[in-house]
Every structure is written in structure tokens, then in C-alpha cells.
Amino acid sequence: MTALVIAAAGPGITLQDGGRHGYLRYGITAAGPMDPLMHATANRAAGNPLDATAIEISTGGVTLSAEGGAIGLALIAPGFRVSLDGAALPDRVALTLEPGRTLVVRAGEAGSWGYLAVSGRIAVAPVLGSTATHTRSGLGGLDGRGLSAGDRLPVDEARSGDGAPHRLVTPWLDRDPRVIRVVLGPQDDYFAADQIAAFLAGPWTISPRGDRMACFLDGTPLMHAKGHDIVSDGVVMGAIQVPGNGLPIVLMADRQSTGGYPKIATVIGPDLGRLAQVRGGAQIGFRQVAVEEAVAARRAERDVLRQPVTREPVVRTDFASDFLLGLNLVGGVADGRA
Amino acid sequence: MSAAPDEPRLLAAGEAALVVEFGSTVDPAISDRVLALDDALGADPPEGLRERVPTYRSLMLHYDPLVLDRAALVERVRALAAGTTERAAATTLWTLPCCYAAPHGEDISQVAERTGLSPDAVVATHAGATYRVYMYGFAPGFAYLGGLPKALAVPRRASPRPPHPANAVVIGGGLAAVATVPMPTGWYVIGATPSRLYAPERDPSFFVGAGDLIRFEPVDAAAFDALSAREAAGEPVARRWESRT
Numbered sequence: 001m002t003a004l005v006i007a008a009a010g011p012g013i014t015l016q017d018g019g020r021h022g023y024l025r026y027g028i029t030a031a032g033p034m035d036p037l038m039h040a041t042a043n044r045a046a047g048n049p050l051d052a053t054a055i056e057i058s059t060g061g062v063t064l065s066a067e068g069g070a071i072g073l074a075l076i077a078p079g080f081r082v083s084l085d086g087a088a089l090p091d092r093v094a095l096t097l098e099p100g101r102t103l104v105v106r107a108g109e110a111g112s113w114g115y116l117a118v119s120g121r122i123a124v125a126p127v128l129g130s131t132a133t134h135t136r137s138g139l140g141g142l143d144g145r146g147l148s149a150g151d152r153l154p155v156d157e158a159r160s161g162d163g164a165p166h167r168l169v170t171p172w173l174d175r176d177p178r179v180i181r182v183v184l185g186p187q188d189d190y191f192a193a194d195q196i197a198a199f200l201a202g203p204w205t206i207s208p209r210g211d212r213m214a215c216f217l218d219g220t221p222l223m224h225a226k227g228h229d230i231v232s233d234g235v236v237m238g239a240i241q242v243p244g245n246g247l248p249i250v251l252m253a254d255r256q257s258t259g260g261y262p263k264i265a266t267v268i269g270p271d272l273g274r275l276a277q278v279r280g281g282a283q284i285g286f287r288q289v290a291v292e293e294a295v296a297a298r299r300a301e302r303d304v305l306r307q308p309v310t311r312e313p314v315v316r317t318d319f320a321s322d323f324l325l326g327l328n329l330v331g332g333v334a335d336g337r338a
Numbered sequence: 339m340s341a342a343p344d345e346p347r348l349l350a351a352g353e354a355a356l357v358v359e360f361g362s363t364v365d366p367a368i369s370d371r372v373l374a375l376d377d378a379l380g381a382d383p384p385e386g387l388r389e390r391v392p393t394y395r396s397l398m399l400h401y402d403p404l405v406l407d408r409a410a411l412v413e414r415v416r417a418l419a420a421g422t423t424e425r426a427a428a429t430t431l432w433t434l435p436c437c438y439a440a441p442h443g444e445d446i447s448q449v450a451e452r453t454g455l456s457p458d459a460v461v462a463t464h465a466g467a468t469y470r471v472y473m474y475g476f477a478p479g480f481a482y483l484g485g486l487p488k489a490l491a492v493p494r495r496a497s498p499r500p501p502h503p504a505n506a507v508v509i510g511g512g513l514a515a516v517a518t519v520p521m522p523t524g525w526y527v528i529g530a531t532p533s534r535l536y537a538p539e540r541d542p543s544f545f546v547g548a549g550d551l552i553r554f555e556p557v558d559a560a561a562f563d564a565l566s567a568r569e570a571a572g573e574p575v576a577r578r579w580e581s582r583t
Contacts, residue, residue: 024391024400026536026544027474127538137478137519139538186349186357231364232475232482234391234398236355258393258475266352294353295403302404 002069002158004118006151007102010060012212015122015141015153016253018051020130024257030237031132031140034212034253035273037301038076038173039115045074045094045168045309046117047159053122053131055147057114059107059279062147064116066097072161073097074309077114078173078277081106084165092168094311096161112277120158134254136213166311172304175274178285182240182265183294186233190262191242192225199248199264200286208280212254215275217284221246224262232260238267238275250275268294270301346371346396346419348412353403358415359396364484368395369472373549374425378418384411392548393473394482425549431579432546434516434531436465436507436554437562442530445499449509449526452492461556463487464507464528469514469552479518479536479544483552486514498522505531507554516552529554532565533576545576 006013016039019032033039033056040050048054055062057077074094075082082089083104089095091114097103105114124131124142133141142151188196199222207216228244235241239251241261250267251259267275268289278284289297349357358375361368369392376392379399386406391398401411438446438461450457469483476482486509494510499522502508506517510525517523518536531554535546546552557565565575 022389023478023543024389024398025474025548026478027476027480028478128543139478183350183352186351186359231362231394232473233357233359233393233396234351234355236351236398236400238352256476257391258473263351266350266355268353291350291353291403291408295408298353299404 012058014133034276042115042117070160072119079111095165169310187262
């Protein structure tokens with residue numbers, strides 16, 4: 001049976017579908033992708049439902065190969081270094097992974113998360129209706145954990161791609177991290193007007209200690225107007241809570257379902273991935289928008305994802321000659337490697 | 339006689355969630371209003387409403403804003419909140435077996451020390467009360483319970499203790515809880531229930547809802563083991579009682 005085999009995986013490589021929805025009221029976190037737009041784009045490019053199971057690649061990097069048959073892949077990992085049998089590929093690429101060949105994705109100069117979607121279905125059993133991995137509670141994915149060397153992911157209904165690698169054209173994923181849009185609230189009344197202004201003005205630096213649960217911001221601490229403890233209430237992905245030390249924390253995909261700190265603002269859904277992709281040490285900025293603008297951004301995102309993803313031939317000038325050999329343009333050489 | 343109920347505050351949690359806040363404290367009357375609205379929306383959910391998350395004092399509504407317009411949701415919520423202050427459904431009471439003895443009630447002596455009660459009195463006090471499930475949160479199936487007698491109101495630990503086993507019965511910060519998933523905790527572990535409030539592979543995965551009542555029925559370690567075996571075999575050991583309020 002066709003399968004993807006993991007030869008090496010750094011920490012934080014997980015299977016994610018669109019998230020485990022419907023159980024927040026029982027304390028079950030949705031999990032799902034850190035960059036929902038990029039995840040959906042990879043699935044679109046692979047010809048899958050937008051919320052299909054894909055591999056979320058962290059800066060830990062992953063090395064994998066195909067077993068039992070060729071598998072078409074759509075890899076979207078802007079800023080990562082991608083290679084097939086040692087030959088460089090674009091960081092947004094559709095390709096067919098033939099058995100015996102090795103795809104390597106390594107952290108590059110930018111980007112925190114990439115997505116590898118397979119043309120077919122990664123066949124892992126859903127838990128509570130979803131394959132999304134939530135490692136803290138050991139739910140979903142492969143035994144509730146991150147992927148590691150030796151793991152084998154069966155692929156049902158695998159389709160091979162259309163020959164040579166093609167660059168995927170996804171300009172909507174070129175996002176400016178200095179403009180992350182927020183809606184104020186739900187607890188902006190816990191902050192005086194000058195503190196809300198200070199929050200929006202920044203600057204804020206992404207702390208390197210972030211993970212799938214939260215993104216920590218460094219900067220000038222904010223002051224609370226009426227204390228920093230509230231009776232716990234619900235939290236969404238993107239909620240920006242301000243604990244006692246005044247440094248905002250953006251709750252991300254693996255957040256708890258409820259929380260007890262005031263939330264000054266909420267990152268809008270379409271900008272969650274924009275934030276998630278920022279590396280530790282980099283600066284971000286916030287811009288306040290009305291709910292209507294956020295909904296309009298969501299609508300624009302939905303419309304983008306309804307279009308097919310444009311593919312371009314990979315042009316020779318971008319890559320070294322060993323890359324062309326890797327494309328199987330010279331049959332004898334490629335056969336020699338197999 | 340009875341005045342019109344106070345209007346809830348409606349707060350934005352981004353463009354795809356709305357917080358309906360009935361108060362800012364832990365209070366059964368506030369919780370009743372939260373759960374009454376939760377019931378009403380659950381009975382006839384508007385298209386596009388994805389999830390309802392009741393907490394102590396508010397109801398968080400996750401929705402798809404491309405299907406359900408916020409203004410329409412707000413209007414619906416205001417109308418329901420004005421007309422619905424009591425839960426329509428019957429109140430469900432669950433009796434959960436609980437073993438307070440060794441090795442399960444690991445922290446009973448610490449609680450005895452901090453409260454000035456004898457270990458037996460700690461058990462009798464905890465088992466003598468009826469608890470209300472206010473909400474789930476923090477971890478899968480972690481049920482926050484109100485109704486802990488004041489005599490057992492110990493603050494939470496300054497730093498977490500090592501992980502407890504699954505289905506620990508814990509107290510801390512004036513609340514009780516059932517902690518279904520093993521993890522380090524700032525609460526005190528005073529027992530364990532053989533009943534699995536959360537079992538992801540079971541249908542339904544959860545059976546106790548927010549607003550339900552819980553009583554703990556002391557059992558010894560041998561009975562705990564026997565009941566655990568029954569639970570594992572698919573025979574639920576929690577007992578259910580229903581009454582109209």
C-alpha cells in the first residue's frame with residue numbers, strides 16, 4: 001500500500017486537518033493548523049478538500065520518501081529550503097514523489113510553518129471527528145504525538161502528479177507581518193484608553209519561546225485598569241490576553257478552551273497565519289479594524305481559495321544543473337539513481 | 339413582581355465569536371442564565387452557529403460570519419436572553435463512586451493539615467455536598483464544580499504537584515473538579531472516580547453536561563478496582579437521576 005515514510009523529523013512536525021470542532025464546551029481544544037490559510041492553500045493545490053489532513057512542518061524540518069507507489073504532493077513552505085535528492089526546489093511546489101527519492105524540507109531564512117498536502121488521503125483514524133494533533137492532550141494525528149523517524153503514513157487513493165515539479169503561485173501568502181489586524185475586546189474595558197493606544201502603537205517583538213499554544217510578545221508592559229484576574233471565560237484562537245506582567249500573549253491553535261486573564265483584543269481570523277509565521281526576535285505591529293472589515297477579509301480569503309492554484313514550470317535560471325537532473329529530464333541518470 | 343432580567347453584555351471576540359456575558363462572578367443565578375440561553379440556542383440553532391461554550395458567567399458563541407450575520411445573531415440572542423431566564427430541561431444528578439483511600443486520596447493529609455479537619459472529616463465533608471458542573475475548561479473533560487463546602491476552601495498550591503492519574507477528584511481555590519487527564523496540577527488530589535467522564539473512543543465521549551449536579555459516593559479501594567473493571571468493559575458506573583426543578 002502507498003505510504004509516506006518519515007526518514008527524519010525535527011520537533012513540532014504534526015498532522016493537522018481543519019481542526020477538532022464541536023467539543024470546546026467539553027474542554028477539547030480545536031488544534032488544527034497554525035497558518036490556516038497556508039494549510040488550506042496546500043490542500044487546494046493538491047486537489048483535496050480545504051480541511052484535509054496535511055503535514056504541518058515546523059522549523060525542525062522533515063525528510064521523507066514514498067513507498068509502494070508515486071505520490072503527488074503540494075508543498076507550501078515559504079522561506080524554507082526544499083530539495084529533492086539534494087537538488088533545490090522552489091519553496092512552493094507541486095511534485096510527484098517517486099519511491100526511492102528523498103524530499104527534504106529544512107528551515108530557511110524566514111517562515112515558521114509550512115504544509116505538505118498529499119494528492120490522496122493520509123489515512124489516520126479521526127478522534128472526536130478530527131485528525132488534528134493536539135500533543136498536550138495526546139489527541140489525534142499519529143497516536144496524539146508529533147511525527148518522528150520511522151513513522152509510516154498510509155495514503156489512500158494516492159494520485160501521482162503531472163510529471164516535473166511546478167512552482168505554485170500563491171501571492172496571497174506574501175503577507176506583511178507589520179500589519180496584523182485586530183478587533184478590540186472582549187475585555188478592552190480592563191484597560192485605559194492610553195494603554196489601548198500603547199498596545200496598538202507597539203512595537204512588539206515576538207519572543208522565541210512561542211509554540212503551537214501561544215505567541216508571546218515582548219515590549220513595554222501594559223497596565224491594567226481593574227486588575228488582571230477575571231473569572232475564566234471562553235477564548236478563541238487569536239485572543240490576546242494580558243497577564244499580570246503586562247506582556248501580551250496571543251493564544252494560538254493549541255490554546256486551552258477557557259482562560260482567566262483579560263483579553264485586550266483578538267487577531268482576526270485571516271491574519272492568524274500572518275502572525276504564526278513570524279520568527280522569534282522579529283517585530284510585528286497591530287492595526288485595529290471593525291468587525292465588518294474582518295468579515296470582508298474573510299470573504300476575500302474564501303474567494304481566493306475557490307480558485308485553482310496557478311502552476312508555473314520551474315525555470316532553469318533559478319536552479320543549479322543538478323536540480324534539472326533531479327527532474328528526471330535525463331532519463332538514464334534518474335534511472336541510475338533509482 | 340419580578341423585574342425584567344438585566345440585558346447581557348455582548349462582547350466581540352474577533353469577527354467569528356460573540357461573548358454573551360451575564361455577570362463577572364461565580365454565581366449559580368448567573369450560571370442559570372448562561373445555561374438557559376445555551377439550552378435555547380441549542381434547541382433551535384441559527385444556521386452558521388458552530389459552537390456554544392458555557393462558562394461560569396458567559397456564553398461564548400463561535401459562528402461562521404459568512405453564513406450568520408453578527409447583527410442577526412445579536413438580535414436573536416437579545417430576544418432569547420430577555421425571555422429565557424430558567425433552564426427548560428430537567429436537572430440531571432449524577433452519583434459518581436469515589437475512592438478517597440490510599441493510593442487514590444494522595445493529598446488528603448495535606449488538606450487535613452491546611453483545614454484543621456481530620457482526614458475522615460475531609461472525606462465526609464466532600465462526600466456530603468452536592469456539586470454543580472459550572473463549565474469544562476483547562477483540559478479535555480476537566481469539569482469545574484461549584485458547591486464545595488467552605489470548610490474545604492484551601493487555596494491552590496503555589497507551584498504544581500507531580501502529575502495525578504486519570505479521573506482524579508481534586509479541590510483547590512474554593513472549587514472542586516474532576517481532572518480526567520493526567521497532568522501536573524496546583525489542586526489537591528483527594529480521591530479518584532472509576533467513572534470516565536471523558537472517553538474519546540466512547541459514544542458519547544462525554545455524558546455529564548454543564549449545569550448537571552454531581553454527588554460523590556465513597557467506595558473502598560477494592561470496590562474502586564472492581565468498578566474500574568466494569569467501566570473498562572463498557573458498563574458505566576455513574577448513576578443518573580433526573581428531576582424537574
